Amino acid sequence: MKIKQLSSLATVGLLWSCLSAGCSKKPPQPDCKNGSCCMAGYQNTVVRTYVNAPAYFGGSSFTFQDSITWFGSRLIRTAFICSVQGEQIQHMNLTNSIVIDPVTLKARLVDSTNMYPYRVWGTIYRVPIYAFDGAPVHAVRIDKIEKAN
Numbered sequence: 001m002k003i004k005q006l007s008s009l010a011t012v013g014l015l016w017s018c019l020s021a022g023c024s025k026k027p028p029q030p031d032c033k034n035g036s037c038c039m040a041g042y043q044n045t046v047v048r049t050y051v052n053a054p055a056y057f058g059g060s061s062f063t064f065q066d067s068i069t070w071f072g073s074r075l076i077r078t079a080f081i082c083s084v085q086g087e088q089i090q091h092m093n094l095t096n097s098i099v100i101d102p103v104t105l106k107a108r109l110v111d112s113t114n115m116y117p118y119r120v121w122g123t124i125y126r127v128p129i130y131a132f133d134g135a136p137v138h139a140v141r142i143d144k145i146e147k148a149n
Contacts, residue, residue: 043128
């Protein structure tokens, strides 16, 4: 009797697990036909979504620990902040992780011991603008930012 109860309970539990895993779905991506979700005036294409992604802030962009995409043989890890959020991000008073050396004019991290001080949730878009070398330009619409430490 107990074996039948345990086996039916295990079967129900396994069935419940399979059904709940099968029903999970990604949240719908925002409609961005006119660029209103990120870069106004451009057709924005969703590239990927970040959840709790390590990143550092560079003034007008975020650089992520994980790559966004490849361009030729190099990884692209940086995305500009969507123009529709520029003012909102500015009011968050995030610490810029990059400093420009006045002598060499090279960019470097302010604190190399804390390379990715933020965790970012957001959507990466490809905008139809290209860098001088032909690389695609990406923008990030931030849903949430947390300090890592």
